[in-house]
Amino acid sequence: xxxxxxxxxxxxKITQKIDSLNMNIFSKTGEKIYSIxxxxxxxxxxxxxxxxxxxIINIFDGGEIKYIISSEExxxxxxxKLLKLKGNVKLKTLKQYEDILYADKFIWNIEKTNYLxxxxxxxxxxxxxxxxxxxxxxxxxxIEFFNPVKYIIRDQNNxxxxxxxxxxxxxxxxxxxxxxxxxxxxxxxxxxx
Numbered sequence: 730x731x732x733x734x735x736x737x738x739x740x741x742k743i744t745q746k747i748d749s750l751n752m753n754i755f756s757k758t759g760e761k762i763y764s765i766x767x768x769x770x771x772x773x774x775x776x777x778x779x780x781x782x783x784x785i786i787n788i789f790d791g792g793e794i795k796y797i798i799s800s801e802e803x804x805x806x807x808x809x810k811l812l813k814l815k816g817n818v819k820l821k822t823l824k825q826y827e828d829i830l831y832a833d834k835f836i837w838n839i840e841k842t843n844y845l846x847x848x849x850x851x852x853x854x855x856x857x858x859x860x861x862x863x864x865x866x867x868x869x870x871x872i873e874f875f876n877p878v879k880y881i882i883r884d885q886n887n888x889x890x891x892x893x894x895x896x897x898x899x900x901x902x903x904x905x906x907x908x909x910x911x912x913x914x915x916x917x918x919x920x921x922x
Contacts, residue, residue, distance in 0.1 A: 745772045750781065754809050754839075761789045762839065763812075765805065779805040784814070797821050798835065810839045818846070820866075828854045828902055830872070832864070842868035850874065852900060857882055857907065859898060870902040880907065 750767040767781040786798040801816025814835040822828040833848030844866040852859040852872060858881040861874040878898040895909040 743773060743775055745774070746770075747772060750779075761792065763788045777806065777808065781805065786812070786814070794823060797823070800835065812837045812839065820844075820846075822902060824902075826855045828852065830864070830866070854905075856905075857900075859900060859907070861898070872900045872902065874898040874900070878909070880909070 747770045750770045753764045764787045767784040769782040781803045788796040798820045800814035800818040803814040818832045818835045820830040831851040832846035836845040846864045850864045860879040863875040876896040880893040
């Protein structure tokens with residue numbers, strides 16, 4: 730189910746420009762899956778594809794917003810089931826101390842529950858920073874960071890306390906814990922005094 734409140738300017742029969750897009754996507758059972766707002770977008774009638782500028786996407790879980798995502802641009806295709814964002818992607822949680830995940834690209838196949846993030850991944854909250862080139866955020870609220878991973882713990886002055894480099898890292902958003910794994914069982918740590 731789809732709900733949309735566009736202000737449409739009919740440019741031609743193939744592409745429609747939409748000012749101030751406000752769209753909600755619902756599941757077959759009527760539960761809101763996500764919503765999109767964009768100040769400037771277009772819809773290709775042949776490819777059935779939205780091109781969105783400066784979108785803000787709210788992803789819902791049980792009627793509540795779980796994540797808010799923004800980027801420079803995005804596409805919504807495959808009958809509103811494939812969402813791709815690129816350019817300064819920022820995903821944040823709504824917890825008291827926000828968790829923020831930055832990336833160059835974000836891909837979500839809505840029929841699957843995982844989100845793929847690529848390029849210059851940076852996860853931040855009040856205590857830590859995790860950097861990598863690729864990450865997957867699963868429905869279990871665990872972010873898997875892929876090789877190479879750099880993990881930095883900050884102190885109360887926002888200075889680096891220690892660093893860990895590893896092949897893979899897993900951050901659990903629920904428990905706010907991180908674990909490291911490597912095929913060769915090596916994890917490099919640097920502690921600052």
